[in-house]
Amino acid sequence: MTKRLSRSTQPGLPVYPERMIQFGEGNFMRAFVDWQLQQMNNQGLFNGSAVLVQPIGQGLGALMAEQDNLYTVLLNGIMQQQTVNSREIIASVSRVISPYEDYAAYLALAEDDGLEFITSNTTEAGIAYHAGELNDAPPKSFPAKLTALLYRRFELGKKGFVIIPCELIDRNGEKLREIVQQYAAEWQLGDAFDKWLVEENTFCCSLVDRIVPGYPRDKAAQLEAELGYLDNLMVTAEPFLFWVIEGPAWLSEKLPLAEAGLNVVVTDDMTPYRERKVHLLNGPHTAMVPLAMMAGLKTVEDVMNDETFLRFVQDLMNDELIPMLDLPADELTSYSAAVLERFKNPFVRHELASISLNSISKFKSRLLPVLLRYQQERGKLPELMTLAFAALLLSYRGDRVARQDGAEVLEVFDLAWSHPGSFVQTILKNDSLWGQDLTLVPGLADAIAAKLQELESTDSRAVLQQVVS
Structure with missing residues (x-):
């Protein structure tokens, strides 16, 4: 019987400190953002992992835990007239938190000074306002959950985050910041928090481009035999990748994606x-x-x-x-x-x-x-x-x-x-x-x-x- 992918079946895989909070544990983010973290880690440029947050009640947390948060990305396609057919185990995810099951663990992320970045992909419908209260556990919408986390971070007197949403809506970073500010005003979180929100956090607009079909159901048995392990979370993607981040120039050094050879542009107008x-x-x-x-x-x-x-x-x-x-x-x-x-x-x-x-x-x-x-x-x-x-x-x-x-x-x-x-x-x-x-x-x-x-x-x-x- 083929053993399930885990750290026991893949000894020697590195463990990286948590540096990113990622809302969304679906196929796209694992084959896009987390894959890129892996490429930076492979070259010693980042030395960090992402802790994933389930934006909805039903998610992949339990399945990820069964595999010690490891999974395989399969790149298949034609790139610069060359056939690409690669397999790589991704070890850049540390854990998955469900705020629906353990809201305290979610809010505890605010305590970690090592966490510097927040990314998200909660679909185009995710960056939206839904009525709620600060003491909801958890609040319904993704922006409300983020507001609660940022407020806890503020209360602890800690630095803010670089926030890079990946949802495919126009001016996603600005829209997310506006809804967070709306919650802050409705929840009467105060002028000091609003000032910290603007001055200590960097909300970037971004554009993502990679076709990610997801789990290869039609080839799962064949791939299991080839890989030598069972992976219920493997994800296929095309080799092409493009990420445009509208943000400050210093972001290229703080998040050295382009230095790792990835097709990433940091610009002042996306x-x-x-x-x-x-x-x-x-x-x-x-x-x-x-x-x-x-x-x-x-x-x-x-x-x-x-x-x-x-x-x-x-x-x-x-x-x-x-x-x-x-x-x-x-x-x-x-x-x-x-x-x-x-x-x-x-x-x-x-x-x-x-x-x-x-x-x-x-x-x-x-x-x-x-x-x-x-x-x-x-x-x-x-x-x-x-x-x-x-x-x-x-x-x-x-x-x-x-x-x-x-x-x-x-x-x-x-x-x-x-x-x-x-x-x-x-x-x-x-x-x-x-x-x-x-x-x-x-x-x-x-x-x-x-x-x-x-x-x-x-x-x-x-x-x-x-x-x-």
Whole structure:
């Protein structure tokens, strides 16, 4: 019987002091941030580990503990025209804390002077305000939990943190700081805390880029035989990685990612990098998912190997996304070509179902701004984005595609879909979903209604074939 990955089966692995608090223990952060910590540690540049905090009640803490917080990252793909097929045990995670099970242990993190950094990925929906009190154990939202931890740190008279959220929302660091300050004001934590919050903590905006399909279910048995151990937490990722951090220049020395040879940029303005990535890589992902899943496709590679869906992705990028971005056309064209190559990566099984998680907030940040700009500048709606929007709304009815979103979002859709005749008006008017009343966008409600009718009367592939080049 194959033994489970642990420190007893892998003697000699180093143990690093805790230097980072990381909210989120999912596949992406373990194959992105923690993998990068490992690369710095391998070169003697960081000498630190991350203590992970479960942002929600159900998490991977118990499974991580069974493996002594070790797991394997598998990099598979083409990088600079070279095939990459690597396996590495990551030892840069110290432990996982669930504030839902041991809130005292969570707050005790404030006592450790060695902890300098805070990172997070709680999905696009995670950096949000939810009403609560300081004495909630724990507070509901991630920003509220962070506020409680920072306040405890302040009370102890200790230095602040460098805080680098990785959620894919615009100006994530600023948004997180604003919500923390909102809690501080509502909880009446005082002017001294507010001053410490601003002066002693560095909130950085950031942009992350690495495709992480996650656990390789289809190859798990084969990999177990190859690796010689059982790893229920192994995670696959593409070799490509890019991290843009908008922060002070000294951060490059304090967190020597670039010195370790990693594709990391510390800059005073991340806007051009963000627009290019969010709209040209994440946007097509979000657009393809509901249409492709309705057609029975399972992975991004399936989409790229399907002539109709490939044309959809290409036309979406070339005709609707690139013209709306304020960057040199040749740079955007080159980047989009690289994105298509990454989408076609035959070594990575990127499940459409995993991309579909929290699709409403993803559409809001990745595609809606471009759709609105297109309509404003051209006086008409972008046909492919509008079709993708309609398919997304239909997928949230729940009878076509398994929905994966927060309970509050699903309740909104269930209520709206219970009255089909008024569904389009009801859902587009809901500014809690979109940040505005979308029924005011000229022609959008009628176009969505028409696309919904088409998708209902025939399959998504047939609808696509009528609109792609």
